Amino acid sequence: MKKILVLILALIVFLGHAQSDVEAIKKVVTAAYIEGTQNTGSIDDIRKGFHPSFTMLRLLENDVKPLSLEDWIKAIETRRKENAGNLVRTEGKILAVDVVGSAATVKLELHKEGKLIFTDYLALYKFSEGWRIVSKTFYRHP
Numbered sequence: 313m314k315k316i317l318v319l320i321l322a323l324i325v326f327l328g329h330a331q332s333d334v335e336a337i338k339k340v341v342t343a344a345y346i347e348g349t350q351n352t353g354s355i356d357d358i359r360k361g362f363h364p365s366f367t368m369l370r371l372l373e374n375d376v377k378p379l380s381l382e383d384w385i386k387a388i389e390t391r392r393k394e395n396a397g398n399l400v401r402t403e404g405k406i407l408a409v410d411v412v413g414s415a416a417t418v419k420l421e422l423h424k425e426g427k428l429i430f431t432d433y434l435a436l437y438k439f440s441e442g443w444r445i446v447s448k449t450f451y452r453h454p
Contacts, residue, residue, distance in 0.1 A: 333411050333416070336442060337418060338409065340443050340444065341418050341420065341434060342406075343360075344361020344362055344445060345361065345362075345445060346402065346403075346404035346420075346422075351399070352399060355388075355389070359381075361444060362381050362445045362446075363445065363446045364381060365381075365446065366445060367379065367380060367381075367447055368384060368448045368449075369447065369449050400424050400425060401424070402429075403422070404421070404422055405422075407419045407420055407421060415437060415438075416437075416443065417433060417435055417436070418436065419431070428453050430450050430451065431450065432451075433449045
């Protein structure tokens with residue numbers, strides 16, 4: 313009986329950690345990615361949620377074209393200046409979070425004015441400072 317209680321307690325602790333990781337990942341994805349890169353969230357939040365070595369892998373003309381975090385941030389800042397006051401809000405819908413140890417993936421959709429525009433796949437690692445996005449691939453819906 314004692315072994316069963318210890319096993320149940322260990323399972324509860326494990327599930328609690330797994331759930332807290334999922335919630336932490338959702339928080340990073342929402343603040344850094346959905347609000348930070350897609351809306352008017354803070355550039356600081358982007359840098360906190362993305363690892364400096366982040367790379368977006370873009371499929372262009374049948375080739376993979378990487379984009380660094382700093383180049384993406386420059387493009388975001390340019391877009392915000394060009395569209396100041398006219399930015400249409402992007403809504404994010406997290407579809408799946410998969411966590412194994414210190415690695416995770418997130419599948420999400422981005423919608424503008426009710427229309428699905430992107431399906432994104434984010435890869436994250438858990439660092440000493442917490443979960444950070446390290447890579448992204450995506451599909452742009454027609």
